[in-house]
Amino acid sequence: MAEGWAADAYAKLNLGLVVGDRAADGYHPLTSLAQSISWADRVELAPAEADAFSAEGMESTEDNLAWRALVAVRSEATRRRAVKLHLDKRIAVAAGLGGGSADAAAVLALAAELLGVPAERLPDLALALGADVPFCLSGGLAILEGRGEQITELPAATGYAVAVVVPPFELATPAVYRRWDELDGPEGVPFPTAALPPSLRSFEPLRNDLQPAADALAPELADWREDLARRWGRPVALTGSGPALFGYFLDEEEAAAAVAGSTGRAARAATPVSRGWSRVPGTLTDPEWGVV
Numbered sequence: 001m002a003e004g005w006a007a008d009a010y011a012k013l014n015l016g017l018v019v020g021d022r023a024a025d026g027y028h029p030l031t032s033l034a035q036s037i038s039w040a041d042r043v044e045l046a047p048a049e050a051d052a053f054s055a056e057g058m059e060s061t062e063d064n065l066a067w068r069a070l071v072a073v074r075s076e077a078t079r080r081r082a083v084k085l086h087l088d089k090r091i092a093v094a095a096g097l098g099g100g101s102a103d104a105a106a107v108l109a110l111a112a113e114l115l116g117v118p119a120e121r122l123p124d125l126a127l128a129l130g131a132d133v134p135f136c137l138s139g140g141l142a143i144l145e146g147r148g149e150q151i152t153e154l155p156a157a158t159g160y161a162v163a164v165v166v167p168p169f170e171l172a173t174p175a176v177y178r179r180w181d182e183l184d185g186p187e188g189v190p191f192p193t194a195a196l197p198p199s200l201r202s203f204e205p206l207r208n209d210l211q212p213a214a215d216a217l218a219p220e221l222a223d224w225r226e227d228l229a230r231r232w233g234r235p236v237a238l239t240g241s242g243p244a245l246f247g248y249f250l251d252e253e254e255a256a257a258a259v260a261g262s263t264g265r266a267a268r269a270a271t272p273v274s275r276g277w278s279r280v281p282g283t284l285t286d287p288e289w290g291v292v
Contacts, residue, residue, distance in 0.1 A: 004046025004084075005114065006280040009106035010139060010273050011039040011091045012098035012132065013162065013239045013246060016206035019177075021185055027131075027147050028177060033203050036139035037162060037270040041091050041099055042280070043106045045070075045114060048084035057089030065129055066103040070111050072125045077115035092266035094170035096240030098132045105136035106277035123149075139276025156274050160197035163232065163258040164239075164246045166266040167224045171214055176241035180213035188212060188238075195235045197248050206237075214242040221245075224264070232258050 013035050020029040043066055053060045053067045060067075066087050074083075085107065091099030108122050108129075126133035131148035143152040180186070190205035200206070215222050221243050228245055229236045236247045249255040255269035 004044060005110050006042060006044040007106040007110055007277050008040040008042055008280060009091075009099070009102035009136070009277045010036040010275070011102060011164075011270070012136065012139075012276075013037055013164075014096070014208065015200065015237075015239075016191075016203065017188075017208045017210060017240065019180060019185070019209040022177075022181060028180075029146060030144065030148065032144040032148065033141070033200075033206060034135055034144050035141050035157070036136075036273045036276050037164075038273050039091055039097070039164065039268045039270045041103050041106075042088040043103055043110070044086040044088075045107070045110050046084050046086075048082045050082050052084040053087075054084070055087040055089060058087070058093060060087070064103075065100040065133075066107045069104040069107040069125070069129055069133075072129065073108060073111040073115055073117050076117045076121060076125070079116045081115060083111070083114070092166040092244065094172065095166045095244040095266070096171070096173075096238070096242045097164070097166075097244050098136060098240070101130050101132035102136045102276060104129050104133045105139075108133070109137065109277060110279075136276040140274045141272065156272065157197070157199035158272055159199050161249045161252040161255040161269060161271045162246045163249055163255040164244055164266075164268050164270060165224070165228060165259060165262050165264045167218075167221060167243045167245070168263075168265045169218055169220065169243060171218060171221075171242045173241040175217060176210050176213050179217050180210060183213055183216060185209070186212040191237055192235050195248065208238050208240075210241050211238045214238060218243060 014032050016033040018031045127149050134149045141154045188207035188209045188211040190207045193204040225236045232247050259267040
């Protein structure tokens with residue numbers, strides 16, 4: 001018998017990100033066109049004699065969003081069961097790809113089923129964990145507003161792949177927003193409409209307002225973007241607060257050829273997916289959980 005449940009948690013690209021001035025609550029209102037992509041972490045939940053958290057590809061600390069998601073679900077659960085959580089970290093961290101939020105969303109969804117927490121509680125639990133987590137619960141293509149918690153789901157836009165390269169440095173999201181404020185809220189340069197996949201052209205102009213701030217914090221980011229654009233023969237965009245960069249390609253094979261030999265911290269060819277997470281086929285649908 002299978003030991004527990006597993007799910008793939010998908011990375012997120014901000015295809016466009018418009019940032020507003022900081023509000024009284026300290027947050028910046030935003031409007032973003034977000035897309036889940038096939039680059040994924042894997043989370044696994046299984047019965048255990050005592051709660052435990054392990055990870056591959058990063059440290060397993062109690063402030064990890066995946067573990068915090070399990071704790072949040074447990075706080076509302078009527079059934080008390082010991083659980084072990086394992087995270088196989090494949091998405092680059094501190095890159096603007098939302099990997100931590102994706103992990104949290106997948107754990108929320110699995111743990112809620114396992115521990116008997118109503119699905120309608122998940123959006124509130126997700127928002128308490130982070131602004132990107134609500135989107136990662138549903139995923140696909142969507143317009144995000146507010147802090148990211150106001151989600152308008154959209155029909156799938158397909159017919160393309162992306163090449164994603166993460167330069168060999170990190171950018172902290174709070175630092176990027178602070179720099180954006182210091183620069184008096186600059187606008188990003190619109191992505192050329194002709195270089196967008198046909199299925200995305202109705203959303204133009206697409207720009208990332210955090211790009212000038214990210215460039216100011218890490219001047220080498222512009223060098224990476226220009227080098228990739230020259231090698232790929234097409235414009236390159238920044239996702240979120242970066243430093244992950246991406247370009248559009250006809251299919252995954254073409255995108256894979258583009259990232260081959262990349263010297264960055266991580267690189268991946270990926271395609272759009274219609275969900276923020278998905279259960280791994282063949283994992284148990286009704287595990288025999290021991291009651292603590």
